[in-house]
Amino acid sequence: MPQNLLALNWKMNKTPSQAISWAKELLAGLPQTSAELAIMAPAIDLQGLGWELKDSPVKLGAQDLSPHESGAYTGEISAAMLKDVGASYAVVGHSERRAYHAESSQIVAAKAASAIAGGLIPIICVGEALDVRERGEQVAFTLDQLRDSLSQVPVLGAGEIVIAYEPVWAIGTGKTATAQDASEMADAIRSALVGLYREYADGVRILYGGSVKPENIAELCAQPNINGALVGGASLDVASVVGMARALV
Template sequence: MSTPRTLLALNWKMNKTPTEAGEWAKALQEELPQTDAELVVCAPAVTLSLVAAHLYGSGAGLGAQDVSAHESGAYTGETSAAMLKDVGAAYVIVGHSERRTYHGETDAVVAAKARKALEHGLTPIVCVGEGLDVREAGEHVPYTLAQLRSSLEGVQPGSAEQLVIAYEPVWAIGTGRTATSADAEELAAAIRGALREVYPDFADGVRVLYGGSVKPDNIADICAQPNVNGALVGGAALDLRSVLSMVEALA
């Protein structure tokens, strides 16, 4: 199987008003060079329509940061997979550590959201990763793989392109601390092995991303690892110059 195309997923989190998001996307559309990497902007739900309009023709894709596990109905404040698909999203982040921590999302909820995304033709970016206490105890590999297996319960993509896994060590998110490229590869390789057990027909083609204080000066080294197929970028995703520098570094 050929090497999966590198994916650079930009997670804006709760940043940028619709006006700011539209201006940013328009500037990206004007300045994004041709690249072998796939770039996806994961914007707040309220900005998705504007971002989609301004990204048109740029080659960059659109993603959401969360999705409801429910189809529709009396779920105030939630956004359905059908809504995200209709506005032009192709990807959706599920199970980000901030959702797990601040909103109490369990592995079962994450799996339900991933299943719902797939039902509507969205590719879920399923996030897994350990906290500092788990890392320091040396339990990061078994912890993360247990979380992965539970978060993929009943998730049945039809091909490698329909699933992305993001390894995000919680202790490295927004802290300035970054796992080494060797750390990223250790977990990515372990995740790949677990995926082979669940999806033996296409596990080697599933993209495994690293997320956690990714910047222009470390992205190339991290993504050069055999089992790392891109990055889920947080803080550095907000600055257009940083994004263009990361695209250049991946080239």
């Protein structure tokens, strides 16, 4: 059973000074937990967080990265740059990137491949909108998105990718997929991974993301094929993070 991952996605929140203050508060009250904690911070925050969290068990991750290794790509940030400031993870294909920046699954696949080539673990996001679920097409839609988003990812090893299932209708809405809903999708994703990666599939962590909080994280992560959570709003508050971490002891 893979170790649970609590991936904290701050989105476009916290200045560099606020990020350092947050990290100090977290480290002062870091609870015993079986989960790995990782902060997906804005890129401008990562260097300061890297210094603050050095030698702590808390990892760092980026919210996005370029599919390119280097070059004339103004405003882009490469895997090598992220690795150099201490990042271990990079989120790719978050629903907000897909919606607001028109990122296709082919672009997501290229970013995932770039992350792996640069020594980062991509957290590859997939999930359906409400209209898809209402039509009963959520499994087929999500698995198609998954396969397309993995199309450039080589078979390397179980720990080199993470999949995050985020039903778009549950992000920031206060609505949460039931544990049964989340488990159904995680089971389907695991089966698809077996078809793609065979013996490595059982070691790939599958996260649930969508209005996760201390009150529901334990039930969600108790499902056989859910190995942690990608947390948005609740990740901004240290007390909530501590509560979620304690729930995963």
